[in-house]
Amino acid sequence: MSRYFYYFYTVGLLINTIFFVPRILLSERYDGSVMAVFAGILFGSVSAFLFTKAMMRFPGEGIPEIFERNFPKIIRIPLLIGLAMMWTIAGSIILVAFSSISIRFLSPETNPAFMLMFYCAFGCYAASFRPSTVLNMAELIILLNLPFVAFIMYKLISSPYFEWDSIQVLADYVFRIPSLTSFAAATYPFTGYISLALYNRLYEKTRVGHLWILPTIGTAVMLVSYFVPIGLLGIDSVDHYIYTWITAVDTLRMKFGFIDRALYLFLFMYIGLSLIFIAISWNVGSVLVRDAFGFKPVTILKVKVPSQVMINAGFAIATFLFGVNSSDKSLIEFVSGWLNTRLAAEILLVIIVIWLSRREVKHA
Amino acid sequence: MPKKISVPLLALLLLMLPGCGFKDIDKRFFVVAIGVDQGERAPFKVSFKLAIPSPRTEPGEAKYQVISQEGSSIANAVRLMKSKVDKEFDFGHTTVIVIGKSFADHRELGRSLDWFFRRRDIQEIAFMAIGEPDALSIIQTKPKSERLAGNALMLPFTNEGTESPYIVKTYLFDYYRRWHEHGRDAFLPIVSSRSETFVINRAAIFSSNLKKLELTAKETGIFNQFLKTRHRFLILAALDGKQISFNAKVRSLRFKLVDSANKPEIRYRISINVESEDTEAPVFHQSWDELEKTVEEEFRNQALQLLNRLRDNGVDPLGFGLRYRASRHGGESDFAEWQKIYPKVTFKVNVNAHFTGTGIIE
Numbered sequence: 001m002s003r004y005f006y007y008f009y010t011v012g013l014l015i016n017t018i019f020f021v022p023r024i025l026l027s028e029r030y031d032g033s034v035m036a037v038f039a040g041i042l043f044g045s046v047s048a049f050l051f052t053k054a055m056m057r058f059p060g061e062g063i064p065e066i067f068e069r070n071f072p073k074i075i076r077i078p079l080l081i082g083l084a085m086m087w088t089i090a091g092s093i094i095l096v097a098f099s100s101i102s103i104r105f106l107s108p109e110t111n112p113a114f115m116l117m118f119y120c121a122f123g124c125y126a127a128s129f130r131p132s133t134v135l136n137m138a139e140l141i142i143l144l145n146l147p148f149v150a151f152i153m154y155k156l157i158s159s160p161y162f163e164w165d166s167i168q169v170l171a172d173y174v175f176r177i178p179s180l181t182s183f184a185a186a187t188y189p190f191t192g193y194i195s196l197a198l199y200n201r202l203y204e205k206t207r208v209g210h211l212w213i214l215p216t217i218g219t220a221v222m223l224v225s226y227f228v229p230i231g232l233l234g235i236d237s238v239d240h241y242i243y244t245w246i247t248a249v250d251t252l253r254m255k256f257g258f259i260d261r262a263l264y265l266f267l268f269m270y271i272g273l274s275l276i277f278i279a280i281s282w283n284v285g286s287v288l289v290r291d292a293f294g295f296k297p298v299t300i301l302k303v304k305v306p307s308q309v310m311i312n313a314g315f316a317i318a319t320f321l322f323g324v325n326s327s328d329k330s331l332i333e334f335v336s337g338w339l340n341t342r343l344a345a346e347i348l349l350v351i352i353v354i355w356l357s358r359r360e361v362k363h364a
Numbered sequence: 365m366p367k368k369i370s371v372p373l374l375a376l377l378l379l380m381l382p383g384c385g386f387k388d389i390d391k392r393f394f395v396v397a398i399g400v401d402q403g404e405r406a407p408f409k410v411s412f413k414l415a416i417p418s419p420r421t422e423p424g425e426a427k428y429q430v431i432s433q434e435g436s437s438i439a440n441a442v443r444l445m446k447s448k449v450d451k452e453f454d455f456g457h458t459t460v461i462v463i464g465k466s467f468a469d470h471r472e473l474g475r476s477l478d479w480f481f482r483r484r485d486i487q488e489i490a491f492m493a494i495g496e497p498d499a500l501s502i503i504q505t506k507p508k509s510e511r512l513a514g515n516a517l518m519l520p521f522t523n524e525g526t527e528s529p530y531i532v533k534t535y536l537f538d539y540y541r542r543w544h545e546h547g548r549d550a551f552l553p554i555v556s557s558r559s560e561t562f563v564i565n566r567a568a569i570f571s572s573n574l575k576k577l578e579l580t581a582k583e584t585g586i587f588n589q590f591l592k593t594r595h596r597f598l599i600l601a602a603l604d605g606k607q608i609s610f611n612a613k614v615r616s617l618r619f620k621l622v623d624s625a626n627k628p629e630i631r632y633r634i635s636i637n638v639e640s641e642d643t644e645a646p647v648f649h650q651s652w653d654e655l656e657k658t659v660e661e662e663f664r665n666q667a668l669q670l671l672n673r674l675r676d677n678g679v680d681p682l683g684f685g686l687r688y689r690a691s692r693h694g695g696e697s698d699f700a701e702w703q704k705i706y707p708k709v710t711f712k713v714n715v716n717a718h719f720t721g722t723g724i725i726e
Contacts, residue, residue: 030696104484109387160592161538165683166545168690172698234541234548235686250488251537255524261487301369 002208004135005196007142008280009048010217012192014149015277017225018245018270019097020335024185025226027239028178033186034170036178037226040186045215048193051350052208054357055196060204063197063353064291070356079352080292083197084285086345088315090191091127091281093335095119096323098274100331101243105267116323120316122275127282128309131199134283141276145269152266155252156228166235167227181336184343189225190218191346197353198284242328286311390417393451396428396514399499400477401464403434408476409464410434410441413503414449415457415513428513430504438479455485459518461492461536462555464499474543474573481540488537491521494568496556505557517555520564529585529597530565543573546699547685551587554578569679577677579670586670589614590682599638601662603655606644610659613637615718621688628709630671630684635716636663640723648726652719660715671711680706 025033058066063083067076099116107115126137156162178186193214229248230238241247252262259265286308289295295307326334393414403409411432418427431448435441446453461480463473480486495502502517510516519525521533532553542550550573554566565581579587585597599610615635622629638659640647647655674681688702 108485161535163683163686165686165690169686171690172693172695232541233537234545236546237541237544240540240544247488247537251535253489253522253535255522261489263487303369 002203002210004139004202005052005193005199005208006210006213006217007135007138008195008199009190009192009214010142010146011138011273011277011280012195013189013218013221014273015094015270016189016191017221019094020332020339021185021188022225022229023239023242023244023332024336024339025182026229026244028182029170029230029235029239030173030176031182032173032176032178033182033226034174035176036182036186037222039178039183040188040190041215041219041222043183044187044190045218047187047346047350048190048214048218049211050354051193052196052211052214054350054354055200056203056207057357057361058200059207060201062199062201062291064288066353066356070359077292080288082345083194083349084288084292086342087194087281087288088285089338090342091123091278091285092315092319092322093331093338094274094281095123095278095319096326096331098271099323100328101246101267102271104243105246105263113324116320119275119278120320120323123278123282123319124309124312124316126275126279127286127312127315128306129279129283131283131287132202134279135199135202138276138280141272145272148265148269149273152249152252152262152269153224153228155254155262156232156249157224159232159252161251162228162231163234164231167230169235170230180340180343184339185336186222187343187346188339189222190214191342194346194349195280195284197349198287282312282315285315387452391451392454393429393449394454394457396457397460397462397503397517398458398480399432399462399464399495399503400438400467401499402467402470406434406436406441408435408438408441409500410438410445411500411503412445412453413514414453421511423511424506424508426506426510426513426515430500432500438477442479455483456487457514458486459490459514460521461486461490462495462499462502462517463492463552465494465496465554466498468494468552468568468575472573473570473575480536486536488535490536491518492534492536492539492552493521493564494552494554496554502555502557502562505560505562507561517562520562521553523593523595527595528565529588529595530581532567532584532588532591533593542681543570545686547680547687547689547702548683549576549679549681551681569674569677569681571679576679577674582666583670583673586666587681590617590667590670598641599659599663599666601658603647603650603658604645608640608644608647608655608658609642610638611641612639612659612663612717619682619684619687621684621691623705626708628705630709630711632667632671632711632713633716634663634667634713635718637718637720639720643722646726648722656717656719659717659719663717664713664715667713667715668711671713675706675709675711678707684709 025036064080067079099119103110103112103115229244232248232251233241249266250263253260254262289311290307297304297306298310395412396415397413399411401409409432411430414429416427416429431445433441433445435444507516520531532551534552539550542548550570551567553564554568555562555564565584567579567584567587568575569577588594589597594614596611596613599612601608601610615637617634619630619632622631685699685702689698692698694701
């Protein structure tokens with residue numbers, strides 16, 4: 001059972017080390033982002049570890065129930081809504097980014113608004129299932145996609161054009177103080193563990209074991225994500241590319257693949273991973289909002305619509321409006337700003353949960 | 365009730381489908397090669413080789429159409445070209461980008477080629493080459509063996525077909541990173557056309573996107589051995605006045621920078637396997653040690669000649685500067701330091717040949 005926890009952690013890592021994080025980090029590669037990567041790995045793993053341990057003291061309970069016992073409504077609702085927004089935005093930016101990537105690389109003739117609308121509609125649909133269904137879906141997609149993703153990563157690193165010298169150049173720049181943004185970006189991929197805030201409800205008897213997996217995959221994925229584009233795109237030009245990882249994969253030629261441009265295989269894998277990431281993050285977001293207010297299903301024209309669907313529809317509409325009005329430039333600027341806020345929110349949540357877990361044990 | 369609402373709603377969604385925004389495959393022209401030359405009236409002359417899909421794929425049956433257009437920029441020329449054809453251009457299969465020799469000689473090959481680096485549908489794994497006498501004539505060449513349009517120009521680079529030590533290859537992304545990276549310079553193969561075939565056996569070396577040096581065929585063969593994508597090659601050596609051709613394969617090749625005071629050195633350690641392929645006298649009973657020494661001596665001389673020529677021309681396609689930046693710890697000052705050191709560098713090449721056999725006769 002505890003494997004589901006790792007599935008989401010892995011999806012979060014794989015998705016976020018492709019889209020914005022490497023670009024933010026690589027643009028500051030001479031200004032301390034190497035240190036940020038290592039600090040991010042340390043920080044991410046430690047907080048994941050502490051948070052997981054703390055949540056295990058509340059078997060079968062999610063954050064909404066725990067907060068309900070401990071906080072008055074006036075504190076509880078803003079906290080839960082804040083947490084829900086954190087999740088929803090995480091999904092939404094991936095949705096907007098992937099829809100623009102789809103347009104650029106897969107289907108340039110499609111109207112951007114339609115593409116965005118269909119992604120939003122799918123997100124709304126997939127996120128409205130029960131949490132256990134979403135997790136099963138995640139398992140299926142990860143098991144199908146992970147081997148191919150691993151294969152492409154292996155091919156990239158073993159490519160004759162992979163230049164270790166470019167990476168070693170960075171050795172001179174390790175001991176520089178990273179900026180807050182690059183540190184926030186480096187911790188972001190680890191954020192998947194927060195899903196336990198809600199999915200802990202599914203862990204009544206089982207406990208999340210094998211916690212050593214957290215730092216192990218985290219370190220591996222982060223290092224690959226940061227260093228492989230440098231080896232392939234060159235230390236001085238790696239930050240010229242807008243979709244760093246997409247271009248990095250495009251440098252791979254597979255003579256005997258079905259299509260010699262390996263990029264398409266990679267994009268195909270990442271459609272699945274992105275959609276499951278969107279589904280999970282909106283699922284968590286919508287359930288948190290529902291439980292914060294205690295929404296009941298609404299009846300529209302005699303049809304009983306679950307409140308979760310309504311909330312997700314709201315997310316979808318908001319994302320659509322945001323996506324239609326954003327560009328490559330405004331999106332990355334928004335993400336860099338948002339990452340800093342998210343880091344603060346995440347630290348706050350981890351501290352609250354650890355504090356509550358200590359307090360409840362004392363009172364018990 | 366839900367069905368009564370949802371079915372018409374879904375049906376309404378169909379109305380929003382984009383319809384014929386998408387163009388069918390028979391309404392598209394696949395651009396398989398692009399040539400860029402100096403224009404007579406405008407700065408650019410762009411040529412496309414457009415593949416015409418045909419049901420027959422037989423040698424020499426490849427059908428294509430070549431069109432050219434002059435323009436003030438590449439994008440401008442492409443737009444103007446659109447009015448010369450009946451179908452939509454599709455760059456998804458563009459595998460070779462040829463740059464005319466006079467263009468390469470007189471223009472910088474960086475910003476002027478921005479269009480290729482910027483377009484999302486030009487693949488990063490397209491091959492770049494210099495065309496002699498100009499790009500258009502390379503694109504127009506029609507080898508008799510060609511089965512698919514553009515294939516004859518592409519196969520030598522992909523190694524799916526011929527594998528020659530004289531063919532160097534440069535991917536679009538590799539050119540771009542070498543252009544920007546301090547301490548590693550770009551190089552391009554030079555393709556020249558004979559009436560019905562191509563000859564690809566030379567390379568041009570660039571320094572900050574200006575062409576600096578052209579290697580001869582012999583030098584290109586050696587140069588290729590110093591890259592990671594090398595093939596079997598030939599070493600011609602003479603022993604006791606008799607010429608012997610050795611078929612050689614590089615087993616390992618690495619270099620080290622040594623900068624003792626005022627005497628910077630680059631030390632190469634190369635080990636190769638050789639086999640005699642064509643000799644004027646039987647070699648089996650001769651001392652194999654001596655054969656190995658002859659080969660080592662010959663290869664060392666050729667390598668030194670090439671390395672010295674690269675250094676004297678101030679180009680660094682083998683990435684010595686990048687290695688210097690990687691192995692020294694001065695941060696930003698590394699590269700400036702290297703630029704002072706490079707002209708003074710001496711090369712030491714240590715070749716270790718292993719003679720594997722004489723073929724099936726003595």
